[in-house]
Amino acid sequence: MSLIQEIDYGTPVSKAEKTVTLTIDGCDVTVPEGTSLMRAAMEAGIQVPKLCATDMMDAFGSCRLCVVEVEGRNGTPASCTTPVAPGMKVSTQTERLKAIRKGVMELYISDHPLDCLTCAANGDCELQDMAGAVGLREVRYGYEGENHLGKAKDVSNPYFQFDPSKCIVCSRCVRACNEVQGTFALTVEGRGFDSIISAGTSFDNFFSSECVSCGACVQACPTATLEEKAVVEIGTPEHSVVTTCAYCGVGCSFKAEMRGEELVRMVPYKDGKANRGHSCVKGRFALGYATHKDRVLNPMIRDHHSQPWKEVSWEEALSFTAAKIKDIQAKYGRGSVGGISSSRCTNEEVFVVQKLVRAGFGNNNIDTCARVCHSPTGYGLNSTFGTSAGTQDFDSVEDTDVILVIGANPTDGHPVFASRMKKRLRGKPGQPGAKLIVIDPRRIDLVETPHVKADYHLPLKPGTNVAMLTALAHVIVTEGLVNESFVRERCEWDEFQEWAAFVAEERHSPEAVESVTGVPADLVRKAARLYATGGNGAIYYGLGVTEHSQGSTSVIAIANLAMATGNIGRKGVGVNPLRGQNNVQGSCDMGSFPHELPGYRHISVDAVRETFEDLWGVTLDKEPGLRIPNMFDAAVEGTFKGLYCQGEDILQSDPDTKHVSAGLAALELLIVHDLFLNETANYANVFLPGSTFLEKNGTFTNAERRINRVRKVMAPKNGYEDWQVTQMLAQAIGMDMNYAHPSEIMAEIAATTPSFANVSYELLDEKGSVQWPCNEAHPEGSPIMHVDEFMRGKGKFIMTEYVATDERTGPRFPLLLTTGRILSQYNVGAQTRRTGNVVWHDQDLLEIHPHDAEQRGVRDGDWVKLESRSGSTAIMAKVTDRVAPGVVYTTFHHPMTQVNVITTDFSDWATNCPEYKVTAVQISPSNGPTEWQEDYRELTMESRRIVPAEAAE
Amino acid sequence: MERDKLVYMANQIAKFFESAPEGARSKGVADHINKFWEPRMRTQLFERFDAGRTSEMNPLVLEAMDAIRRPEAPQSSGAPNQGDPSLA
Structure with missing residues (x-):
């Protein structure tokens, strides 16, 4: 193994198709038009000395080190800023150039500390390299003159x-x-x-x-x-x-x-x-x-969650667990146990968890945390397009003319993609930036950020997405902006006509729904026109779309808009769900939902079950199993008794905490498989230590369906990779599971799942990554889907009637609470709270509009009591006009905030995805944490006691 | 009054399919419930239906009941595929 050194070509690649041939130091080089001399030289293997140039950004031409000579031209142009021309003859090393470079370096070094040996960049310093490259041997000016040495370091950033x-x-x-x-x-x-x-x-x-x-x-x-x-x-x-x-x-x-x-x-x-x-x-x-010192590295068990934990060997933990599983199934039936797989784990790991549940437990009680985030995406896109995934790759944004962002906050939630999006929005010389429409109750950063300003921000009331999206469709249909040729060729025409007649009804017009959405009709009309007529239109959405009682309907409405305007099946367009966790896409693909086997195939289909039955040598249950919220319901009812929870903190992340904790407390067996004693572990009686992504091999599938390799760089501190832990549990209950490496699990996935048929570790190592479907029809994967036809054949328009959520404001609860994320923290914060990132966000804050704050006597930084029909919690207020009057907003990264004590058990009609994004609340001044929060803190301390293992004899 | 969560969820599904083309409405409800509701939930729905506790149910749910699959007897005890008696 060695350090991977990536070649720095000095300037970005040119996308021109036309090529140019020139001669550099006597070698013929052919490169795309618009390439710099510096890059062309590097393509030929000739490294021109440079300091201010790097291929991640445009040429700047300030260091004067990369000078070259061009036959027939005067002077010594900078190779980074000089584009290639046909027949050019370039010299990169002449006596004149050598003298210039040495002179430049001499000046740089005359004002640079000569502490190379004790410098952190020693051996990894381009200045050092260039001094060597130009043969600098002395600095004639000395070091005594005016300089910049001895200035104080800025160490304020934690990293x-x-x-x-x-x-x-x-x-x-x-x-x-x-x-x-x-x-x-x-x-x-x-x-x-x-x-x-x-x-x-x-x-x-x-x-x-x-x-x-x-x-x-x-x-x-x-x-x-x-x-x-x-x-x-x-x-x-x-x-x-x-x-x-x-x-x-x-x-x-x-x-x-x-x-x-x-x-x-x-x-x-x-x-x-x-x-x-x-x-x-x-x-x-x-x-x-x-x-982090909080990581738990040894297995632990206890008979009941009220007792302290006891550290035990893996053997003891696994036989204790297996005996409990058998005992529970014997007492309460085969369907009384189940599992939840993690969207943070690898494809291979979630595949073996669903295999353990289906083949080992003998039921389909397997669900994944995608239930509470993107399950409506699965339902909505499958119903309309025929597959449960985004249509584009991220590169596609470079060809987009109109970006529509709804219910997503990319600069906080998906920052790296947001940077790529902002780059396209800013544009560049000769290519004006893309237009931007933001539909969000809150003024997210993207609405106005340096050199980016949304053309339209539609600050709708939380819970009115369907009304808004149908109103946009109304404008597109009634103003004749439908791409009829696309719809006729690619979609079910009869269903389109029914849909068009439906959205054209006056009650769906922007004017008619203005009182519902709170957005001026004129703004809605302008936004609709822009999306329909502005060129390539791409929709990006997140959990602000899915986590509603009409989440699935909203996803369908988004798909309808894209089809009606012909924005599907090529670069620059499409419907792009921004996935929350690293492997949400993968965990859904891998059959983590109770109703479907890997590759989104329904469990009731005999042929699909037979594929797995033949391979696994078992009979699979053909009935769908329990979804996560159903598990809590069944646990409270007493029919569900044992749960294996891999890498998810359901107690903190799932809504209506009191219902969840009642369900967890009713279990006889709760296995938590995680890095830390998370909140869920308060109710667990088995703890199996997990491993980090640095400690395992496998694959993650991102939001663009891209299957990326995860490679082990250190031995698991807990002793085993997570797929091994699941495998040992499977073996303990008597299953014959003996994978030696995750690549064998991927081979089984490819053998059983048509959309993964060609995926193998060899192919991933060769290509770097591939996007599914990757099979005979698409041997190297599919950057863009639905190119010639939809996965289901013809695209299907579906009617989207707006149904107001039953979670309504009233005199007792006049404000709407919505939730989101912040850049520095991630999800429930189990990881990021244990890093230097806490300096940016050490607690969750409640954003409230100055008008609402004043009415309630709340000042910036005050503790306030936040109360809903489900419960109450206390949190610190931040007064800001980023939220509209009537709306309050918070994040849920810290466990003591207990925001989910407030959220309700309303959920999406199709998938039971919880309605996190709308809760009617009231706010009043408070002195500090509520009694529930104090009690909870105590319970947590109490449940985390550990009795160390006795020393072996 | 505590709402009946199960009936509430069935009605939510019915609400969506109310706007579907005629002929696809109750079928849509039945298909959806067959596809996504596990046997326990369907059993509970039938318990209410069979006992005549239908006053809160959306007419489309009632119409769909015929096409909703009645679950077989509850899953039997004793887990299959767990052969090793030493672990019992």
Whole structure:
């Protein structure tokens, strides 16, 4: 193993199709038109010295090191800013060039500390490399003159430091922040010799500035000026492995840079097709949880959750568990146990969990946390298009003309994709930016962020998505904006006509629903016209669409809009669900839903069951099993008694906490398989320690259906990868399960699941990644779906009647609570709360409009009591006009907030996906945490007691 | 008054299919329940229906009852595929 060194071509690739041939140092080189001389030289294997250029951003031409000579042209042009021309003859090394470069380097080094041996970037410094490359041997000016040495370091960011003494003001960090990340937090302050890089204003440091800690500047810095603190502490890495981030559904590729088994840093991988070399604060830096002292590394059991935990051997834990499972099934029936698989685990791991449940437990009581986020996407897109997945790859956004974002907050939830989106929205010379429509109750960052401004922001009332989407359809149909030729050719025409007549009814017009949505009709009409006529239109949506009692209806309404306008089946268009967790797509694909086997095939279909029955040698139950909310109901009723919960904190993440805890408390066996004693573990009597993504092999499937490899970089601290733990449990209940490596599990998936038929570890290693369907018809995968026809044949229009949720405001509960995420934290925070990220968000806050706050006597920073029909909790208020009057907003990253004590048990009509996004609440001033929160804190402390294992004799 | 969650969910499904083309409505409800509701829930729905506790049910649910699959007897005790007696 060695350190993966990616080639830096100096300037971005040109997308031109026309090619140009020229000669560089006597070699003929053929490159696309618009390529820089620097890049063309590198393509030919000739590295022109450079400092300010890097291929993640446009050429800048400031360092004067990359000069070349061109026959027939005067002077020495910078190779980074000079485009190729046919027949050009270029020399990269002449006496004149050598003298210029040496002179330039001499000046740089005359104002640079000569502490290379003790510098954190020693051996990983482009300035050092270039001094060597140009043969610099002396600095004639000495080091005594005016300089920038001895300036104070800025160590305010938890993950990297800024040392201005080492800065050469190449502007790479500033340009990375602007061009790659799109935050515009950095600038060059001062002029000439006084120029210095500054984060925010002159009163700011990195932490107080707008910096989002994505790491793009650190990656871009050619010196030790911006350096990871981990490298400062540990030293440079010696080998690296390409793997996939385990945070959100973007699925960024990273190089895990290691020294032995110690992770030094994660560096985004340029060949990663989801992230193209970019990262966010979570994937790049928030890894501390993997080695956090809270990790539980030994199995533990107890007879009842009121007792302290007892550490035991794996053998004892597994035989205890297997005996309980048998006992429960003997007493209460085969259907009295089940499992929940995790969207954070690999495809292979969730596949074996559903296999354990279906073949081992002998029922279909298997569900996954996608139940509570994107299950409506599965239902809606399957009904209309014929498959449960987004239609595009992320690259597609580069060809989009109109971006419609509804119920998603990409800059916080999917930051790396948001950066790619913002880049397209800003446009570039010769290519104006895409237009933007945002439909969201809250003024999310994307509505107005540096150099991006939404053309239309439709701040609708929470819970009115269907009314809004149907009104958009009304405008498109009644104003004659339907793409009729697409609909006639690609969709069921009769159903389209019925749908068109339905949406055309006056009651669906923007004017008619204005009182429901709260959005001026004129704005809705303009947005609809823009989406229908503005060129390639792409819809991106998130949980603000799905987590409603009409979540599935909204997804259908989105699909209807895309079909009616012909925005399906090519680059730049489509319907794109932004998936929450790293492997939500994969866990759904792998048969984690109780009604379907891998590849979205219904359990009642005999032929599908037979495929698995033949392979597994068992008879499978043909009835659908319990969904997560049904599990809690059945547990409270007393018919469901045992649950295996892999890597999900249902007690914190599922709505209506009191109902969930009642269900969990009623179980006789609750197996929690996790990294930490999470909130759910308060009610567990078996704890099986889990492993992190750094400790296992496998695959994750991201929001664009891309199957990415996860590669093990260190031995599991708990002793086993998670698929091994599940396998040992399967063996303990008597199953014959003996995989030696996850690649064998993938082989079984490919053999049984047509859309994965061609997927293998060999293919993934060769291609880097593939997007399913990947089979005989699409041997290398499918970046874009429904190209010539829909997966179901003809696209199906379905009527979407708006039905108001029964969770309504009234005199007692006049405000609507909606929930979301923040950049630095992830989901229930089990991981990110155990990293340096807590400095950005150490508690959840309740956003409330100044008008509502004043009425209730609430000031910024006050504790308030938040009360709904389900319960109450206390939280600190943040007064802001980002939310509309009548709407309050919070995140749910911290367990003590107990936001889900407030949320109700209303759910999506089709999938039972909970209605997190709408709860009627009242707010009143408060002194601090509620009694429930205090009691809960005590219960948690009590349930986490551990009695260490007795020393072996 | 505590709402009957099961009937509430059935009615939610019916509400969606009310706007479906004629002829596809009660069929849509029945198909949906057959596809996604596990036997316990369907049994509970039939218990209410058989006992005549239908006043809260959407007419489409009632219309669909004929086409909703009646679950077979509850899942028998004793788990299959668990052969090793030493673990009992």
